[in-house]
Amino acid sequence: MAEELLACCYKVHGRDFDKGGETSTEIKSLLASLDLDPQLIRRAVIVAFEAEMNVVMYALEGRLTLSITDEDITIEMDDRGPGIPDLESAMEEGWSTATDEMREMGFGFGMGLPNIRRNSDGFDIRSEVGTGTVITSTIKLDGDG
Amino acid sequence: MRLDDISGILGCEILGAAQCDIDVDVVVASDGMSEILAFYSPHALMLTGLTNVQSVRTAVVADVQVIVYVRGKRPTDRVLQLAREKRIPILATTLGMFDCCGLLYRAGLRGAM
Numbered sequence: 001m002a003e004e005l006l007a008c009c010y011k012v013h014g015r016d017f018d019k020g021g022e023t024s025t026e027i028k029s030l031l032a033s034l035d036l037d038p039q040l041i042r043r044a045v046i047v048a049f050e051a052e053m054n055v056v057m058y059a060l061e062g063r064l065t066l067s068i069t070d071e072d073i074t075i076e077m078d079d080r081g082p083g084i085p086d087l088e089s090a091m092e093e094g095w096s097t098a099t100d101e102m103r104e105m106g107f108g109f110g111m112g113l114p115n116i117r118r119n120s121d122g123f124d125i126r127s128e129v130g131t132g133t134v135i136t137s138t139i140k141l142d143g144d145g
Numbered sequence: 146m147r148l149d150d151i152s153g154i155l156g157c158e159i160l161g162a163a164q165c166d167i168d169v170d171v172v173v174a175s176d177g178m179s180e181i182l183a184f185y186s187p188h189a190l191m192l193t194g195l196t197n198v199q200s201v202r203t204a205v206v207a208d209v210q211v212i213v214y215v216r217g218k219r220p221t222d223r224v225l226q227l228a229r230e231k232r233i234p235i236l237a238t239t240l241g242m243f244d245c246c247g248l249l250y251r252a253g254l255r256g257a258m
């Protein structure tokens with residue numbers, strides 16, 4: 001059984017574009033301090049950042065849980081928000097329901113969820129319309145990306 | 146290519162204190178931050194017209210080593226402060242994205258995309 005080395009939880013506020021991304025840059029510093037492979041850090045931080053910005057853009061709030069074992073890094077983003085009615089389309093590159101305001105902030109071009117999946121060894125997304133979305137990404141410590 | 150050579154080619158203004166004795170081989174160019182992340186290339190130069198805090202945070206996440214803001218756009222002091230904290234040099238040019246890409250390509254740089 002995998003041994004848990006570290007677990008952290010972060011709260012992410014929806015619509016707070018100014019602070020959006022702050023949590024992920026904190027996570028980057030934390031992972032760097034653990035002397036992990038830079039490629040693993042890069043993949044994990046991209047996952048965290050895209051998940052964080054999704055909450056900032058669409059949800060009311062989210063809880064990001066980062067856990068590291070001797071086998072993998074798991075990032076779970078559990079948000080309270082509108083949910084995603086069409087998950088299949090949402091996973092397609094270029095598909096987006098973003099507003100002009102979101103695009104002016106540099107996001108909402110339909111690359112976020114595909115970027116999360118691309119950087120994950122294990123990926124799961126569950127969503128309930130009117131309740132929220134849970135994204136779980138796992139990155140193996142011995143994976144090759 | 147050295148950053149000061151790139152700065153000369155694009156007619157850049159250096160915003161804030163920036164270390165210019167760095168080398169760049171690869172360029173990423175987009176106003177969409179997820180595009181920058183999708184075509185990750187460490188130590189790239191990032192061309193963008195997006196001047197908000199997320200441009201700097203994306204650069205941090207993507208291991209971008211220098212940002213050039215195009216189309217004469219200027220970041221706020223707060224964005225410049227964040228870039229200083231993250232040790233990312235910031236330059237600005239009045240040229241548009243297309244011209245910047247063309248000039249840098251002609252000078253030998255290549256894209257990560």
